[in-house]
Amino acid sequence: MAxxxxxxxxxxxxxxxIIKEALPDGVNISKEARxxxxxxxxxxxxxxxxxxxxxAMKGKRKTLNATDVLSAMEEMEFQRFVTPxxxxxxxxxxxxxxxxxxxEQKKKDKDKKTDSEDQDKSRDEDNDEDEExxxxxxxxxxxxxxx
Amino acid sequence: xxxxxxxxxxxxxxxxxxxDGPAGEAAASQPPAPTTAPGARLSRLPLARVKxxxxxxxxxxxxxxxxxxxxxxxxELFVETIAKDAxxxAQQGKRKTLQRRDLDxxxxxxxxxxFLEGTLD
Numbered sequence: 462m463a464x465x466x467x468x469x470x471x472x473x474x475x476x477x478x479i480i481k482e483a484l485p486d487g488v489n490i491s492k493e494a495r496x497x498x499x500x501x502x503x504x505x506x507x508x509x510x511x512x513x514x515x516x517a518m519k520g521k522r523k524t525l526n527a528t529d530v531l532s533a534m535e536e537m538e539f540q541r542f543v544t545p546x547x548x549x550x551x552x553x554x555x556x557x558x559x560x561x562x563x564x565e566q567k568k569k570d571k572d573k574k575t576d577s578e579d580q581d582k583s584r585d586e587d588n589d590e591d592e593e594x595x596x597x598x599x600x601x602x603x604x605x606x607x608x
Numbered sequence: 609x610x611x612x613x614x615x616x617x618x619x620x621x622x623x624x625x626x627x628d629g630p631a632g633e634a635a636a637s638q639p640p641a642p643t644t645a646p647g648a649r650l651s652r653l654p655l656a657r658v659k660x661x662x663x664x665x666x667x668x669x670x671x672x673x674x675x676x677x678x679x680x681x682x683x684e685l686f687v688e689t690i691a692k693d694a695x696x697x698a699q700q701g702k703r704k705t706l707q708r709r710d711l712d713x714x715x716x717x718x719x720x721x722x723f724l725e726g727t728l729d
Contacts, residue, residue, distance in 0.1 A: 469657065469660050469661050469664060471653055471654075471657055471658075471683070472653075472654065472657070475652050475653055475654075476687060478652065479652065479684055479687045479688060479691075480687060480688075480691040480706075482688075483687070483688035483689075483691045483692055484691055484692065484695050484706075487704060488695060488698075488704055488705070488706065489704060489705040489706065490691075490705065490706040491705055491706060491707050491708065493707070493708040494694070494706045494707055494708045494710065494711050497708055497711050497728050498687055498690060498691060498694075498711065500727070500728050501686075501687075501690060501711075501715075501721075501724050501727075501728060502683045502686055502687050503661060504723070504724060504727045504728075505682075505683055505686045505723075505724075506658060506661045506662070506679055506682075506683050507661060507664065507665065508723050509679055509682060510661070510662045510665050510668060510671075510679065511665055511667070513675065513679075514665065514667050514668050518667075523669040523670055524669065524670040524671065524672050524675075525662070525668065525670065525671040525672060525675040526672045526674060526675050527672070527674040527675050527677075527678050529675065530675050530678045530679055530682065531678070534682060537720065537723070538719065538720045539682070539685075539686070539720060542682055542685050542686075545681075545685060546678055546681055546682055546685070549651075549677075549678070549681045550674065550677070550678055553674065553677050554674070557673075
């Protein structure tokens with residue numbers, strides 16, 4: 462069975478939660494409706510990606526950026542998304558900046574430590590490196606562990 | 609000792625490590641709720657899955673992190689929007705459960721959803 466792009470679904474639990482929070486209390490959703498919405502969301506992402514890519518190519522760029530996506534939203538007649546998306550983008554940028562600064566600060570502290578303890582490679586250092594790797598992974602992307 | 613174990617279990621880290629890391633965010637990334645900082649849940653959809661969808665497009669070379677994030681957030685907004693529109697149809701039928709046909713009606717009725725026609729089968 463070939464894996465088509467539309468088969469890449471977003472997690473059911475998250476979709477259900479978003480739907481429930483959008484609707485008034487006491488409203489339910491059938492399994493068929495929920496899975497249809499989930500597919501619709503995937504199709505939406507694919508369509509938005511394609512639109513955004515057109516803008517990137519127009520700008521002779523090979524990398525999709527946030528502006529391309531925002532332009533795509535307008536093109537797709539989802540202008541009402543543009544403002545909330547811009548706000549989310551601001552918040553995201555602030556958070557990324559904060560994380561980066563925090564990690565850089567940690568690295569500086571660590572460098573100070575390892576400079577003095579360079580001779581012995583103690584167990585503790587290995588553990589610290591593990592922790593840092595975990596943090597780095599976290600701050601780069603919300604990578605999902607394989608289900 | 610039991611208290612420490614209970615605290616470790618509560619904080620979400622299953623492995624009983626002796627070393628008590630000062631960084632509270634040392635917990636491994638768990639699906640599906642991305643908890644980076646309290647109250648800063650910027651997107652609920654896992655970015656990795658969104659990225660997989662983006663990469664499925666043969667014309668796309670690369671996509672920046674911000675682009676992926678905005679797409680995820682846009683998809684959330686889309687789900688909210690279509691759910692609400694579909695609910696309007698269910699309300700008219702005096703039902704409290706959203707059915708597949710409510711969704712189909714919403715797609716037909718709303719211009720912006722025209723791109724969905726024929727894709728959900």
